[in-house]
Amino acid sequence: MPDLAIRNATRDDLSFIIGLIAHDTVLDLIDDPADAHGPEYLAAFEAITADPNQLLLVAEIDGTAVGTFQLTFTPGIFRRGAWRCSIEGVHVSPDHRNKRIGEKMTIWATDQARTRGCTMVQLTSNKKRTDAHRFYERLGFSRSHEGFKLYL
Amino acid sequence: MPDLAIRNATRDDLSFIIGLIAHDTVLDLIDDPADAHGPEYLAAFEAITADPNQLLLVAEIDGTAVGTFQLTFTPGIFRRGAWRCSIEGVHVSPDHRNKRIGEKMTIWATDQARTRGCTMVQLTSNKKRTDAHRFYERLGFSRSHEGFKLYL
Numbered sequence: 001m002p003d004l005a006i007r008n009a010t011r012d013d014l015s016f017i018i019g020l021i022a023h024d025t026v027l028d029l030i031d032d033p034a035d036a037h038g039p040e041y042l043a044a045f046e047a048i049t050a051d052p053n054q055l056l057l058v059a060e061i062d063g064t065a066v067g068t069f070q071l072t073f074t075p076g077i078f079r080r081g082a083w084r085c086s087i088e089g090v091h092v093s094p095d096h097r098n099k100r101i102g103e104k105m106t107i108w109a110t111d112q113a114r115t116r117g118c119t120m121v122q123l124t125s126n127k128k129r130t131d132a133h134r135f136y137e138r139l140g141f142s143r144s145h146e147g148f149k150l151y152l
Numbered sequence: 153m154p155d156l157a158i159r160n161a162t163r164d165d166l167s168f169i170i171g172l173i174a175h176d177t178v179l180d181l182i183d184d185p186a187d188a189h190g191p192e193y194l195a196a197f198e199a200i201t202a203d204p205n206q207l208l209l210v211a212e213i214d215g216t217a218v219g220t221f222q223l224t225f226t227p228g229i230f231r232r233g234a235w236r237c238s239i240e241g242v243h244v245s246p247d248h249r250n251k252r253i254g255e256k257m258t259i260w261a262t263d264q265a266r267t268r269g270c271t272m273v274q275l276t277s278n279k280k281r282t283d284a285h286r287f288y289e290r291l292g293f294s295r296s297h298e299g300f301k302l303y304l
Binding site: 017021027031035040041042043044045047051053054056070074075076078079081082083089110113118120123124127133136137141142144146148149150151152 | 173179193194197199203205206222226227234241266271272277292293294297301304
């Protein structure tokens, strides 16, 4: 397959990103790509891009967007003041499944974390996404934690 | 029991915080409170306190520090540009267990998340900490995700 390119998202990618979220079969969300240029999404986009510890990313093949994810770099005290990298919002276009795009995005994230001096990469994955779990374990991740969420 | 007060950590709390981490029986870390004022921990402390989306907190009873935790507020695209609050580094002094201190810290975190407009609070807990899992579920958290970690 052609190379996967990964770049920072722009405002023009919001429709694509929100479209992936809206079509996710595990999430039960309230997102609508028709509102991509509305104030809620734009404010979030501005908050992400204004923060050097946040990266909102788009993966593309031959100029076509095929995936998205967000990285958050967080300083902490434990492990002698180590930084960690959290991966969130990982989505691949349904038309481009089974091309190891998620795997390549995760390896890219891990390389980025290493470059920034992080000593750990972490993510949570819905218990329903059993395919994703095998894939993260194949990449060396340890399924060591329970992930808890409380919606307010 | 007396009221629990929660305040921002100062440099003078680093020995206490690192001491709790170093004595944790689940973690296998490389932390040493004797180095609390060394460059690694001070750099991490400065990075946390310089970032308005990070809070490093200490809980105390009658002026005695009894617990610590860190909150990270993160903007995201999904859920119509919602912010989320992540709780990390939750530790309670062994001398003050079974006083519902962890519960009070978590409720405080949830209130803070709500005040800041977050729509979700999330955390991961090592699968060995089964007592903690019951306690988070009692507070309304859903154990919906697997937590993956990759150490670099």
